[in-house]
Amino acid sequence: MTNILQTALGPLVEFVWMEADLLDAKRYAEWLALWADDGKYVIPIDQDTESFEDSLNFAYDDATMRDMRVRRLSSGQSMSASHAAQTVRTVSRFVRLPDSARGDARLRCAQHLVEYKFDRHRHYVANVEWTIRSDGDKFEIVEKVVRLVNSEDALAGMSYLL
Numbered sequence: 001m002t003n004i005l006q007t008a009l010g011p012l013v014e015f016v017w018m019e020a021d022l023l024d025a026k027r028y029a030e031w032l033a034l035w036a037d038d039g040k041y042v043i044p045i046d047q048d049t050e051s052f053e054d055s056l057n058f059a060y061d062d063a064t065m066r067d068m069r070v071r072r073l074s075s076g077q078s079m080s081a082s083h084a085a086q087t088v089r090t091v092s093r094f095v096r097l098p099d100s101a102r103g104d105a106r107l108r109c110a111q112h113l114v115e116y117k118f119d120r121h122r123h124y125v126a127n128v129e130w131t132i133r134s135d136g137d138k139f140e141i142v143e144k145v146v147r148l149v150n151s152e153d154a155l156a157g158m159s160y161l162l
Helices: 011-023 029-030 065-075
Strands: 033-043 057-061 086-097 105-117 120-135 138-148
Touching: 011 029, 011 086, 011 120, 011 138, 029 065, 029 105, 033 065, 033 105
Parallel strands: 033 138
Antiparallel strands: 033 057, 086 105, 105 120, 120 138
């Protein structure tokens, strides 16, 4: 039997769309459940780096850090979360990348995120790469790397997950 990750981009795209929808709806517990236990969520400052652990990052989160980030966003106690931003993500231009050394699927797409907070819109544009593992018909995120196109500029505090 052929692994579904090897046959089509469609199921992977649908998975990424679902992830974006969960984040926009602030359904963070469900978002956390999408991740592999060893998964990494990375927002590097250097767009070209592949060595995230040796680079400066906006985020380099393992399971513990993702959980802590979600708690801050959900608690209402954090200044950045007390008036949570409304967000809408558009993800498009999907490209299948070579599988990881473990055989996990990899893909890249463009993401345009619009934030609305305090009567102001902000736009964040990124190339996003996912490594996704298949466990039968279930997917889990092994790695998500968000490469903001303006990552080296001064950025306003982001009170949500990219």
